[in-house]
C-alpha cells in the first residue's frame with residue numbers, strides 16, 4: 355500500500371508543480387467568474403461563462419442541462435462509471451449586478467470570491483490538466499458546475515446531475531471554497547421540513563415577533579422530536595419565514 359502511495363505521489367509530483375506554477379491564471383479565472391452574478395436560481399450568466407471556459411479548457415460536448423448545470427467530460431460517457439468533479443455556481447448574494455473585486459496584494463475581497471469562485475476556477479484548471487493529458491486518468495471524468503446549492507436551492511442542480519448523467523458515478527468530489535486544509539470524506543445528510551404555524555392574524559409587524567417566539571419554542575421541540583444523529587458536521591439550519599393572512 356505504501357509503495358502504491360509513493361508511486362502515485364511520484365506520478366503526481368510534476369502535476370502538482372504545474373498546478374502551483376499556473377496559480378496566477380487560476381486566480382484570474384477566480385476573479386473573472388466572481389464578477390458574473392449568480393444568485394441561487396439565477397445562475398445562467400455564470401453558467402454561460404463556465405461553459406465557455408470548460409470548452410476552452412479542451413472538454414468535449416460541454417452543455418447546459420435542464421437544471422442549468424454546465425457539464426463536460428473527458429473519456430467516453432456511459433462506458434464505465436465516471437469520477438465526478440463538481441463545483442456549485444451559485445452564491446448567497448442576491449445581487450444581479452456585476453460584482454466588484456478588490457485586490458490588495460494577495461488578498462481578494464468580493465462577495466462569493468471564495469465560495470465558490472475558487473471552486474469553479476479550480477474545476478476549470480483541473481479540466482485543462484485532464485483534457486491535455488498532463489493529469490492521467492484511468493476512468494472517464496465528468497466535470498460539472500451545478501446550480502442551486504445554497505440555502506433554499508435544495509441542491510437542485512446536484513440532485514438532477516446524480517439522477518441523470520452522474521447516476522452510478524464511481525466517485526464524486528465537490529470543490530467548494532478556498533484551500534485544501536479541510537477535506538470532508540463523509541457525506542452530509544440533509545433533511546428538509548416544511549413547518550406551518552397557525553395563529554391569530556394581524557398586521558405583519560405584530561404577527562412576526564409572535565411567530566418568531568413560537569419558532570424558537572418549536573425549534574427545541576423539533577430537535578427533540580426528530581432524531582438528529584449527533585455528528586461533528588451536523589447542524590440545524592432554519593430560515594424562510596412567511597406570514598400569510600387568510
Ligand SMILES: [Zn+2]
Pocket residue numbers: 442469470530531
Ligand atoms: Zn459553497
